[in-house]
Amino acid sequence: xxxxxxxxxxxxxxxxxxxxxxxxxxxxxxxxxxxxxxxxxxxxxxxxxxxxxxxxxxxxxxxxxxxxxxxxxxxxxxxxxxxxxxxxxxxxxxxxxxxxxxxxxxxxxxxxxxxxxxxxxxxxxxxxxxxxxxxxxxxxxxxxxxxxxxxxxxxxxxxxxxxxxxxxxxxxxxxxxxxxxxx
Amino acid sequence: xxxxxxxxxxxxxxxxxxxxxxxxxxxxxxxxxxxxxxxxxxxxxxxxxxxxxxxxxxxxxxxxxxxxxxxxxxxxxxxxxxxxxxxxxxxxxxxxxxxxxxxxxxxxxxxxxxxxxxxxxxxxxxxxxxxxxxxxxxxxxxxxxxxxxxxxxxxxxxxxxxxxxxxxxxxxxxxxxxxxxxxxxxxxxxxxxxxxxxxxxxxxxxxxxxxxxxxxxxxxxxxxxxxxxxxxxxxxxxxxxxxxxxxxxxxxxxxxxxxxxxxxxxxxxxxxxxxxxxxxxxxxxxxxxxxxxxxxxxxxxxxxxxxxxxxxxxxxxxxxxxxxxxxxxxxxxxxxxxxxxxxxxxxxxxxxxxxxxxxxxxxxxxxx
Ligand code: HEM
Ligand code: FES
Numbered sequence: 001x002x003x004x005x006x007x008x009x010x011x012x013x014x015x016x017x018x019x020x021x022x023x024x025x026x027x028x029x030x031x032x033x034x035x036x037x038x039x040x041x042x043x044x045x046x047x048x049x050x051x052x053x054x055x056x057x058x059x060x061x062x063x064x065x066x067x068x069x070x071x072x073x074x075x076x077x078x079x080x081x082x083x084x085x086x087x088x089x090x091x092x093x094x095x096x097x098x099x100x101x102x103x104x105x106x107x108x109x110x111x112x113x114x115x116x117x118x119x120x121x122x123x124x125x126x127x128x129x130x131x132x133x134x135x136x137x138x139x140x141x142x143x144x145x146x147x148x149x150x151x152x153x154x155x156x157x158x159x160x161x162x163x164x165x166x167x168x169x170x171x172x173x174x175x176x177x178x179x180x181x182x183x
Numbered sequence: 184x185x186x187x188x189x190x191x192x193x194x195x196x197x198x199x200x201x202x203x204x205x206x207x208x209x210x211x212x213x214x215x216x217x218x219x220x221x222x223x224x225x226x227x228x229x230x231x232x233x234x235x236x237x238x239x240x241x242x243x244x245x246x247x248x249x250x251x252x253x254x255x256x257x258x259x260x261x262x263x264x265x266x267x268x269x270x271x272x273x274x275x276x277x278x279x280x281x282x283x284x285x286x287x288x289x290x291x292x293x294x295x296x297x298x299x300x301x302x303x304x305x306x307x308x309x310x311x312x313x314x315x316x317x318x319x320x321x322x323x324x325x326x327x328x329x330x331x332x333x334x335x336x337x338x339x340x341x342x343x344x345x346x347x348x349x350x351x352x353x354x355x356x357x358x359x360x361x362x363x364x365x366x367x368x369x370x371x372x373x374x375x376x377x378x379x380x381x382x383x384x385x386x387x388x389x390x391x392x393x394x395x396x397x398x399x400x401x402x403x404x405x406x407x408x409x410x411x412x413x414x415x416x417x418x419x420x421x422x423x424x425x426x427x428x429x430x431x432x433x434x435x436x437x438x439x440x441x442x443x444x445x446x447x448x449x450x451x452x453x454x455x456x457x458x459x460x461x462x463x464x465x466x467x468x469x470x471x472x473x474x475x476x477x478x479x480x481x482x483x484x485x486x487x488x489x490x491x492x493x494x495x496x497x498x499x500x501x502x503x504x505x506x507x508x509x510x511x512x513x514x515x516x517x518x519x520x521x522x523x524x525x526x527x528x529x530x531x532x533x534x535x536x537x538x539x540x541x542x543x544x545x546x547x548x549x550x551x
Pocket of ligand 1: 221224302304306383397
């Protein structure tokens with residue numbers, strides 16, 4: 001395909017291709033046009049590509065139940081339904097957090113996700129411990145690690161009480177780090 | 184640095200000769216602004232390909248999500264409206280520029296022997312470009328898209344003999360719906376680009392085998408008699424071989440420069456249109472929103488004015504309505520409530536009539 005026909009006999013004598021500075025003018029203008037189109041296209045396209053990565057999800061307070069329904073010193077799983085914006089979809093999702101009421105009335109709310117690699121753990125009533133089924137991490141009721149590969153204590157979520165209702169702000173944290181870091 | 188890399192690659196890949204083949208093609212009569220339309224079409228195709236790939240990142244080709252995903256691109260994604268605008272105006276631009284390309288080729292007689300094959304491949308390319316336009320128009324899945332496609336497919340359905348077979352095949356069934364959208368999507372983003380790219384390569388391969396046609400006339404003269412193989416023969420007579428003595432020049436750098444300037448110009452125009460002319464989505468497609476059966480006035484038909492269609496003269500002929508339940512008077516012209524699409528609503532109205540009564544429509548020749 002790269003082979004070219006022998007030029008017609010008239011071509012060599014008839015060629016008027018620009019040379020010298022005229023030639024470099026055309027070369028330069030061609031490159032300039034290419035750069036303009038390239039930048040005009042690539043800058044918006046990069047922005048377009050990365051923009052969802054920088055979107056912060058709105059983190060509203062969600063009502064997870066009445067405070068007085070919480071038993072004292074006994075972790076309880078609080079389920080709630082939240083609507084999640086997933087791109088162009090709005091889906092309802094069932095979420096849960098673990099909450100434990102202290103004798104002084106304070107509350108600790110744990111993120112429901114194991115700090116090791118992100119599984120969901122549960123409270124074992126008999127052992128008085130949170131246990132993760134994936135790799136066997138165990139946490140006490142303060143969230144401290146007592147066994148297993150978990151690198152840090154359970155992550156806690158902000159909470160507040162309004163009109164007797166417990167409100168929680170759901171967040172997610174990076175798995176596997178020794179310190180709690182929000183994603 | 185760059186030249187070092189070039190030398191390194193050249194010593195292995197022998198790039199110099201490739202470069203010479205690509206760039207030193209002689210252009211009979213020299214470079215000209217009139218030759219830019221082919222490469223302008225190619226540029227728009229590449230622009231469509233790039234912007235289309237990026238649109239596909241967020242687009243979801245199902246009736247449940249198509250409309251919302253376009254809305255998402257428009258409102259939630261940085262430069263989303265711009266990228267969609269580039270694709271939208273680039274599509275129109277491509278149809279315009281391919282038209283100019285055909286016009287140039289036609290006026291210059293460049294389709295004549297030995298370039299007939301270029302013209303034939305070109306005709307197929309043209310049909311592919313129109314198919315791009317047709318399949319792409321459905322993808323936003325708004326009322327305009329839905330009903331325009333309805334009309335388009337029904338038009339195919341009126342083709343003698345094969346129409347009744349072709350229309351359901353295009354639609355993927357009896358009803359315009361999920362199957363239509365996903366096959367239009369696949370055709371638009373996979374089949375047609377592959378086909379177009381292949382045929383463009385063939386188009387250009389043929390061009391390089393036969394060489395460009397050159398200027399309309401002039402630019403060359405016959406050599407004095409006695410110098411040519413076709414001595415004694417007149418132009419146009421069988422066996423006449425034109426001995427050109429033209430002021431030719433190579434493709435590079437002047438024709439490349441002209442092509443590049445035109446590409447930049449086209450890009451600028453398309454970008455300005457994308458930034459300034461907004462084309463909102465109409466309401467989300469609603470197949471059951473069987474609004475109205477109204478079309479252009481037909482002699483003898485009672486003419487009604489409905490509040491939703493102020494200014495449009497509508498005539499309803501009860502004889503044209505097949506599914507009466509499909510349009511309650513209260514829902515007349517609901518489609519025209521869509522955001523600022525005055526000119527579109529009339530189309531939707533007419534479309535609806537066509538759908539409801541394509542049989543009687545055809546019989547009465549009320550104009551599809
Ligand atoms: C995707 C669509 C197309 C692309 C990308 C394309 C591209 C090109 C390019 C780059 C050239 C060489 C430069 C020029 O003469 O303009 C060319 C030449 C040509 N094209 Fe097309 N083309 C397309 C569609 C068509 C159509 C629809 C027709 C006609 C039906 C056509 C017929 C021709 C002919 C006959 C030539 C030779 C012109 C000459 O020798 O001067 N092309 N095309
Ligand atoms: S994820 Fe919980 S222990 Fe590994």
